[in-house]
Amino acid sequence: MTEPRYFDDSLRLEFQAEIEEIIPLPEGKLGVILPFTYFYPTSGGQEHDTGTLGLAYVLDVYKQDDGRIVHVLDRQPGPAPCPARIDQARRLSNMQHHTAQHILSGAFDHLLGLGTLSANINGDSPSSIYLDSGSLEPEALQQVEDFANGIVFENRLVKSYFITDSEIEKTPFRRPPKVSGSIRLIEVDGFDYSACGGTHCPQTGMIGLLKIIRTERVNQKLRIYFVAGGQALTLLQAYQKTVHLAADLLETGWEGIPEAIRLQKEKLREQHLELAGLREEKRNLEVDGLVAASEQVVGKRLVTAGYQSRTPADLRLLGSKLAEVSGVVAVLGSADAAKLSLVIACAADTGVVARELLAHLLSFVDGKGGGDAGLAQGGGTADSLIFSKLAEEARTWLASKH
Numbered sequence: 001m002t003e004p005r006y007f008d009d010s011l012r013l014e015f016q017a018e019i020e021e022i023i024p025l026p027e028g029k030l031g032v033i034l035p036f037t038y039f040y041p042t043s044g045g046q047e048h049d050t051g052t053l054g055l056a057y058v059l060d061v062y063k064q065d066d067g068r069i070v071h072v073l074d075r076q077p078g079p080a081p082c083p084a085r086i087d088q089a090r091r092l093s094n095m096q097h098h099t100a101q102h103i104l105s106g107a108f109d110h111l112l113g114l115g116t117l118s119a120n121i122n123g124d125s126p127s128s129i130y131l132d133s134g135s136l137e138p139e140a141l142q143q144v145e146d147f148a149n150g151i152v153f154e155n156r157l158v159k160s161y162f163i164t165d166s167e168i169e170k171t172p173f174r175r176p177p178k179v180s181g182s183i184r185l186i187e188v189d190g191f192d193y194s195a196c197g198g199t200h201c202p203q204t205g206m207i208g209l210l211k212i213i214r215t216e217r218v219n220q221k222l223r224i225y226f227v228a229g230g231q232a233l234t235l236l237q238a239y240q241k242t243v244h245l246a247a248d249l250l251e252t253g254w255e256g257i258p259e260a261i262r263l264q265k266e267k268l269r270e271q272h273l274e275l276a277g278l279r280e281e282k283r284n285l286e287v288d289g290l291v292a293a294s295e296q297v298v299g300k301r302l303v304t305a306g307y308q309s310r311t312p313a314d315l316r317l318l319g320s321k322l323a324e325v326s327g328v329v330a331v332l333g334s335a336d337a338a339k340l341s342l343v344i345a346c347a348a349d350t351g352v353v354a355r356e357l358l359a360h361l362l363s364f365v366d367g368k369g370g371g372d373a374g375l376a377q378g379g380g381t382a383d384s385l386i387f388s389k390l391a392e393e394a395r396t397w398l399a400s401k402h
């Protein structure tokens with residue numbers, strides 16, 4: 001079994017490593033066992049440390065079932081004993097988030113009686129706790145956050161010590177330990193007692209700041225995402241940058257952003273209404289123009305109009321307006337690259353079935369479509385030159401059928 005010295009001193013980041021065994025691993029990596037180590041192995045929801053061991057990089061650290069801790073190296077470390085160095089930023093961030101997790105779980109338990117079902121500690125992305133609760137109001141979350149930061153600012157001692165079975169009964173655990181025998185206890189001085197094998201800050205002040213950033217409902221439970229220490233600062237800096245950018249774009253100060261957005265939305269809504277009115281007017285004028293230019297075929301007013309790059313939805317709107325005009329049979333088309341959209345619109349008093357005329361025209365462009373007696377829509381592969389042929393076919397079809 002490897003002696004886990006990170007239990008005794010979470011601030012120690014350098015040591016002389018003795019090497020007990022080197023095991024070859026796939027892809028040229030090596031698994032190195034030391035008699036004792038300060039490298040933390042992935043466990044209890046906390047990620048492993050990284051760093052260097054002699055000449056090698058420590059890529060991963062894990063604990064085997066037999067209690068031996070394996071340091072995964074990218075190359076031979078060189079002769080033992082060799083200097084070992086733990087990555088300071090990663091360890092610090094893990095410590096800050098792990099200690100923050102104890103305090104946050106303690107605060108939810110203390111203020112709201114909510115238990116933590118599991119925790120996930122991340123040094124470089126938000127950490128989370130999984131709460132036995134469906135949802136929480138923002139006010140309750142802020143209350144917990146304020147309380148937890150109070151514990152941080154008090155700079156309480158975070159003690160770690162081992163207790164035996166007989167002392168378990170007397171210890172006010174937030175959550176009863178799952179293991180028995182010798183248990184490692186983490187005590188946030190007088191506030192929270194948890195069985196834990198992780199690395200923690202020696203005093204709560206080292207966390208700096210604890211910030212809840214969002215919640216997520218999962219299976220009737222609640223996941224609370226939070227950041228602490230350096231990650232909280234990085235996030236605040238990113239927020240500030242974004243907020244200032246938004247404020248500049250809106251030509252206001254950061255406090256004025258919500259009001260500026262509200263005003264812009266209002267203005268936009270008014271402009272949308274105005275635009276819809278103008279479009280309606282334009283369409284009516286267009287309909288008038290098309291009807292005026294229509295030709296008489298067997299007593300109907302045949303409208304044929306070919307366009308480029310008009311959307312099918314736009315053609316359909318135009319068609320439904322034309323179908324309201326007495327006597328109108330309209331054939332509208334729009335070519336876009338190799339695609340042709342067709343809309344057929346027939347006024348009810350013409351007795352012409354739009355769907356039938358469409359089916360006839362689509363047979364010339366290998367197309368598909370459908371509709372009813374008044375309006376039918378379809379499309380096929382064709383070029384822009386095909387439309388005059390289709391207009392002619394419509395003319396012939398109308399004359400022969402009616």
Ligand SMILES: [Zn+2]
Pocket residue numbers: 098099102186196197198199200
């Ligand atoms: Zn812990």
